[in-house]
Amino acid sequence: MGARELGLPERVPSRDGLPERVTIWEVGPRDGLQNEQAVVPVEVKLEFLDRLAAAGLGVLEATSFVHPKWVPQLADAEELLGRLDRRPGVRYPVLVPNERGLDRALAAGVRHIAVFGSATETFAQRNLNSTVDGQFAMFEPVVGRARAEGLEVRAYLSMCFGDPWEGPVPAEQVVRVGRRLLDLGCSQLSLGDTVGVATAGQVERLLDLFTGAGVGVDALAVHFHDTYGQALANTHAALRKGVSTVDSSAGGLGGCPYAESATGNLATEDLVWLLDGLGIEHGADLGELVAASRWMAERLGRPSPSRVVRALGG
Template identity: 70%
Template sequence: MSGCGTAPLPGLPEAVTICEVGPRDGLQNEPRPVDTGVKAEFIERLADAGHRVIEATSMVHPKWVPQLADAEEVLRRVDRRPGVRYPVLVPNERGLRRALDLGVSDIAVFASATESFAQANLNRTVAASLDMFAPVIGLAREAGLTVRGYLSMCWGDPWEGAVPTAQVVDVATRLISLGCTELSLGDTIGVATPGRVGALLGALTAAGVPIDRIAVHFHDTYGQGLANTLVALQHGVTTVDTSAGGLGGCPYARSATGNLATEDLLWQLEGLGVRTGVDLTKLVQTSVWLAGHLSRESPSAVVRALGEPQEG
């Protein structure tokens, strides 16, 4: 607990699900690959801290994301526990087959709201990327898997600037229509502000996207991650993507800095009396441990405030 008392605000959910993206989104941007054993232990520590959704890795070809070239070995080493979901990012049908062979039950696809980022990240247009994802999503759903649709650049793009709300709604509704069970709205370069977050959520629900199928994924480039998350929760969102210790970025968007730190969000939610099931103390210890393996301090304010250096 934060140790400084609890006072709720009106309009917030009683509980929030944290989708911990540190093992995939957090580590994919590291300058050097992290040892496979460290990755597996990281995932185990996250589960020990109480996380029930842990994005484990990605089936993207090692040529494009060499930091996650050991995806299959990581999944083999992790003791996948009952009641804990371990989503895996898959780029195409080949990646889906690899995931299915490893017994994965939750996958994610990664789409873009803008043409520039679709070309940079996927080497194809937005329309062509959706065509590529259609059979992946269909086959995954037939196999009984849940499918998360990441939608990047929802508020701003480093090449195109501010992204029109209608443009985001168009791609988002197409992902839902393809069969995605959840839609994660990404502020990939961290430029969103609370009013714009509320406007997009309002537009999506007006277009028929149920709020309980929307998650938010904020980067903290301009320090707006917590404020943006609070607005999303006030609009009915109950799933938030964060990364332990504030790790992360995007290898195809240099202006994308770290994800919103899980610990920083936990401090806020505990002070608001919102349940997450995640133990803040254990998570801080995990982030301090991982920072030791990465040979640098965590950017999380809460980790810096509560953490103490530990031996790796």
């Protein structure tokens, strides 16, 4: 499909501190689908993953080993990974909440995992049944064992900008918790705007505080929700600070099962449109991504919330 048919954006490269290439960390198959009320058949999930890999995405977060009681949608994690046709050069990380989840991940042959922490006390209690400090007792053996097994470990940090129960979150608090996750041995920290309240100014301030605390931008990723329509603006702010890994969800799927005010993730297609316009390489094919999201939207029985998918007839 040619650029004229797609109406691709004009490429106007503007370095201004921007990275030359961005890694798109696709979370649609896990974070995007975990909130779906109707169980999505494993065959559909497998085809979705394959379509996204065919579109050129190099990181596909496949599933989670959270207890099925809490996220029934992902109860088929072992079956999905056992049947997954892994494409060469594509990473398929999974979310691991605790040591039991790590045991399951290791048994499934997983090589890349992620843990999920909280920057605030209330969300730590609601999501982890713990405290901000107490969560590290749970993460330490998971990260330590995983690293000893040669696994790559990523950390998600939620509620980095605002918490629906606590309000604005002090940036210094986020840096303190984030530093502890990296110090455990996590190779990357994904900063989550879980309820989508962040603004570009907040993003720049938080990233400046992290770098001022000795954390390089190469260790940081960003994860924005579009609740207030700020996900792309926030992403651009992060890119200007040198961040080169951005989380997104094909078709804008997803939310957060423990924060009702959280709407969909930044849509991968919308992200690609931004990156293409800035002349930033990413390796994905927009036409194939749009087709994959249209296909999944049909399976879910509703239109894609991605603006780019809709603009291109999805």
